[in-house]
Amino acid sequence: MYAFLSHTSALDALRTIEGGGAGAPLWPAEPRELPRHRNTVTTQRMFKELAAECDLASYGITRVPVDLLVPKASQRSRGASARFHAWKGDIPNGSMIRLEESLFVSTPPFILLQMAGWHTRIQPTEEAFVKELRATREAHAMANAEGPIAYDDPFAWEQSSRLISLALVAMELMGTYRMAFPGGSTRYQQPPLLTATDMRDFLARVPRAYGQNRLDIVMGLAIPHSASPMETALALMLGLPEAYGGYGLPQPQLNRSCPVANHERLWDGGEAITPDLLWEDAKLVIEYDSDEMHGSAGPHKLAGDATRANVLSALGYTVLRMTTLNIQSQADVERLATQVAGLLGRSLPEPSEELRIRRSKLHTMLMRQ
Numbered sequence: 001m002y003a004f005l006s007h008t009s010a011l012d013a014l015r016t017i018e019g020g021g022a023g024a025p026l027w028p029a030e031p032r033e034l035p036r037h038r039n040t041v042t043t044q045r046m047f048k049e050l051a052a053e054c055d056l057a058s059y060g061i062t063r064v065p066v067d068l069l070v071p072k073a074s075q076r077s078r079g080a081s082a083r084f085h086a087w088k089g090d091i092p093n094g095s096m097i098r099l100e101e102s103l104f105v106s107t108p109p110f111i112l113l114q115m116a117g118w119h120t121r122i123q124p125t126e127e128a129f130v131k132e133l134r135a136t137r138e139a140h141a142m143a144n145a146e147g148p149i150a151y152d153d154p155f156a157w158e159q160s161s162r163l164i165s166l167a168l169v170a171m172e173l174m175g176t177y178r179m180a181f182p183g184g185s186t187r188y189q190q191p192p193l194l195t196a197t198d199m200r201d202f203l204a205r206v207p208r209a210y211g212q213n214r215l216d217i218v219m220g221l222a223i224p225h226s227a228s229p230m231e232t233a234l235a236l237m238l239g240l241p242e243a244y245g246g247y248g249l250p251q252p253q254l255n256r257s258c259p260v261a262n263h264e265r266l267w268d269g270g271e272a273i274t275p276d277l278l279w280e281d282a283k284l285v286i287e288y289d290s291d292e293m294h295g296s297a298g299p300h301k302l303a304g305d306a307t308r309a310n311v312l313s314a315l316g317y318t319v320l321r322m323t324t325l326n327i328q329s330q331a332d333v334e335r336l337a338t339q340v341a342g343l344l345g346r347s348l349p350e351p352s353e354e355l356r357i358r359r360s361k362l363h364t365m366l367m368r369q
Contacts, residue, residue, distance in 0.1 A: 001046065008063070028094075042077065112218070171226050172232070174222065192225070203215070245358040275319075276288045283318060
């Protein structure tokens with residue numbers, strides 16, 4: 001009896017497994033359908049039998065319901081323990097990692113495609129909007145404010161937030177950190193599990209599947225090589241289009257090396273310096289001083305960072321700095337965006353009230369990740 005972990009459960013597993021399962025056997029060797037009903041976990045009872053035999057928690061699978069693929073929509077049983085998703089047609093070759101003889105987990109590109117095609121219910125969106133609008137009207141009345149009440153289209157934001165959520169997952173998989181799984185903590189200096197080339201190659205092997213168009217948009221929003229969730233949040237806030245609540249600035253490159261060879265008098269730490277956010281054409285750098293890396297780093301780490309920033313300045317780069325507290329402050333992010341825009345030769349127009357609301361939603365969403 002086989003079980004095929006998918007969606008959020010598969011992501012939790014890859015966050016937990018050392019190296020994200022790199023080097024483990026891949027399945028299938030050739031495109032093929034999922035094994036039929038009696039050979040695949042398709043009911044709550046079958047899942048409970050699997051959970052009794054297999055230590056799912058050792059793979060980071062502690063949240064319920066557990067996401068699993070089944071070959072037919074008619075086999076999606078309802079229950080609290082497992083949530084079944086139908087995958088019609090062939091599984092592309094190499095789309096699953098074999099954890100045990102009968103337990104498989106989806107690969108990073110397959111997870112993103114699954115999440116891109118995942119339906120969401122509209123009713124909670126309506127209910128949240130009604131609640132938000134009622135609170136806004138009450139505040140409007142208490143302030144004796146005049147003029148129309150500004151609000152953000154909840155259904156447009158629902159679509160945008162889904163894409164942003166997927167971009168967060170894509171940047172984690174293309175980055176060098178793993179978000180905390182239940183009971184764990186965020187891990188850093190991890191090997192990237194996905195590249196844009198991996199994603200393109202995978203989609204070329206997939207018959208046209210629901211969610212591919214959405215995934216194309218997501219890969220345009222996501223930026224590779226992020227080293228932390230806060231770097232991801234800052235890069236998205238600055239680089240996302242205004243329609244998503246961003247500032248619409250050119251996307252930075254993340255953790256890209258700036259060569260410093262032939263400048264030994266300035267820097268003896270190697271042939272390159274790797275700033276956190278970089279706009280090479282404008283010679284602009286943002287360094288993120290994280291709590292994890294700087295809070296208890298001691299004087300030697302702080303001295304090294306200062307030397308690195310001074311070297312970049314001597315080489316003609318403008319260096320701006322942000323801390324965790326700065327990024328958590330929407331006002332500080334707004335000031336930074338204005339500074340970056342000016343240094344890139346752009347200007348940020350005065351935002352509409354609707355855009356202010358959208359930016360506030362984006363900031364809140366990114367700070368919750």
